[in-house]
Amino acid sequence: MSYYFTIIGTKDNPLFELEFGTSKVGGDGIARFRDEARYMNQFIVHAALDIVEEVQWGTKEQYLRRVDTFQNNHVHCFLTGGNMKFMLLMNPDPSNTTYSAYQTSPPSRPSTGRQSTILLAANPTSQQTEDAVRQFMAEVYEAWIKCLMNPFYLINQPVRSPIFRGRVSAAAKKYL
Amino acid sequence: MPDPDNPAAPIFDFKDGDSIPLPPPKPFQSTLRYPSNRKTIYDRNLNRTQTAPTSLPSFAYVFNAIITYIHTKSGSVAEIENRLNRAGYPIGIKLLDLLLYRQLPRSPQRPTRILDLLQFIHGTLWRSLFNRPADALEQSTTKKNEYMIVDNEPVVNTYISVPKDMSQLNCAAFVAGIIEGLCDAAGFAMEGVSAHSAGETDEMWPGKTIFLLRFGEGTVEREEAMKAG
Numbered sequence: 001m002s003y004y005f006t007i008i009g010t011k012d013n014p015l016f017e018l019e020f021g022t023s024k025v026g027g028d029g030i031a032r033f034r035d036e037a038r039y040m041n042q043f044i045v046h047a048a049l050d051i052v053e054e055v056q057w058g059t060k061e062q063y064l065r066r067v068d069t070f071q072n073n074h075v076h077c078f079l080t081g082g083n084m085k086f087m088l089l090m091n092p093d094p095s096n097t098t099y100s101a102y103q104t105s106p107p108s109r110p111s112t113g114r115q116s117t118i119l120l121a122a123n124p125t126s127q128q129t130e131d132a133v134r135q136f137m138a139e140v141y142e143a144w145i146k147c148l149m150n151p152f153y154l155i156n157q158p159v160r161s162p163i164f165r166g167r168v169s170a171a172a173k174k175y176l
Numbered sequence: 177m178p179d180p181d182n183p184a185a186p187i188f189d190f191k192d193g194d195s196i197p198l199p200p201p202k203p204f205q206s207t208l209r210y211p212s213n214r215k216t217i218y219d220r221n222l223n224r225t226q227t228a229p230t231s232l233p234s235f236a237y238v239f240n241a242i243i244t245y246i247h248t249k250s251g252s253v254a255e256i257e258n259r260l261n262r263a264g265y266p267i268g269i270k271l272l273d274l275l276l277y278r279q280l281p282r283s284p285q286r287p288t289r290i291l292d293l294l295q296f297i298h299g300t301l302w303r304s305l306f307n308r309p310a311d312a313l314e315q316s317t318t319k320k321n322e323y324m325i326v327d328n329e330p331v332v333n334t335y336i337s338v339p340k341d342m343s344q345l346n347c348a349a350f351v352a353g354i355i356e357g358l359c360d361a362a363g364f365a366m367e368g369v370s371a372h373s374a375g376e377t378d379e380m381w382p383g384k385t386i387f388l389l390r391f392g393e394g395t396v397e398r399e400e401a402m403k404a405g
Contacts, residue, residue: 010361056288056363057288057398057402059288060285060286060287060288060292061285061286062276062284062286079286080273080276081272081273081275081276081284081286081361081362082269082270082272082273082361082362083361083362083363141277142222142277143218144273145222145273145274145277146217146218146220146222147217147218148270148273148274149217149222149270149274150217154266155266155269155270155361161218163216163218164218167218
């Protein structure tokens with residue numbers, strides 16, 4: 001499982017980006033995105049912002065669960081009070097995702113036995129995943145508020161603090 | 177062509193379209209400085225202990241300094257209020273997330289309706305700033321996008337007496353700025369929030385202040401749509 005996490009500001013501007021892999025079940029914490037996926041991830045997350053804006057007024061919850069899927073990418077979203085969007089894209093098998101000409105490509109659902117065991121361990125639609133993402137988001141939210149409390153941080157500025165990055169990575173290691 | 181003085185020097189040959197190799201990038205060096213006790217802002221607790229409130233005199237001193245500064249820079253009462261409002265605005269933006277985080281129970285609820293937001297300001301915001309809820313919450317009878325929050329005795333005005341020639345000035349414009357920042361951050365675009373003195377005719381509360389919240393057109397439209405389902 002590979003993850004791409006980003007924080008989007010109120011003007012749809014990215015403030016923070018991080019790629020990481022799973023640290024559970026023998027994962028080494030390194031994202032396995034191909035070069036092509038690097039920018040496709042940004043596109044997919046950006047496209048999901050529209051859906052976030054549709055659902056955000058229908059619920060009072062901050063964690064909006066899974067908002068969008070594309071191929072086998074799954075996008076989860078967490079909305080802060082100040083309408084900053086924490087977007088988490090997860091892909092169980094990035095090496096097998098086709099982005100170009102996706103209409104004609106076979107469905108990305110894995111068929112071989114080896115891949116289905118990977119999916120069982122980290123199924124993006126399962127309740128365990130939802131809970132893990134929720135806990136991850138809550139921890140990032142706490143670090144985010146601390147960042148926000150800094151009087152030298154203005155709203156919609158990119159977050160460059162290496163300590164913030166460290167906190168997000170630690171939360172990722174702990175829950176995902 | 178080899179250099180006759182120094183035959184060991186490398187020869188750069190550009191005929192294949194080669195370019196001069198760039199020097200390797202310098203390793204990233206953080207300019208971040210840690211405080212002497214090695215505790216950064218990320219190590220501090222976000223929950224405040226109830227036993228340590230902020231001292232009113234020290235707030236009054238800082239607020240006094242802000243008003244004096246703004247007074248020397250501005251030409252009119254409206255400008256003073258505008259600048260006070262802008263001083264409060266970023267505080268409101270940041271307070272929203274902090275207050276949501278501190279709310280109990282642990283799953284914070286974002287305000288999505290105008291009434292939720294007004295109650296949040298009337299209760300949660302006021303309690304965190306002044307340790308008591310605001311005194312009244314009213315809706316304008318003439319305009320549907322206008323709401324009023326009444327504070328009988330604003331704490332920020334405790335040590336302020338406004339000179340006669342500036343009788344229109346109400347320094348609670350600072351608090352109005354906090355409200356405006358909070359509403360904007362929550363996704364409720366505002367036309368503006370202003371503070372008005374209403375104590376001249378009031379025997380009991382001479383410092384009575386009305387905060388007038390004017391919601392933007394888009395916000396009202398969205399509210400109507402949500403009401404309709």
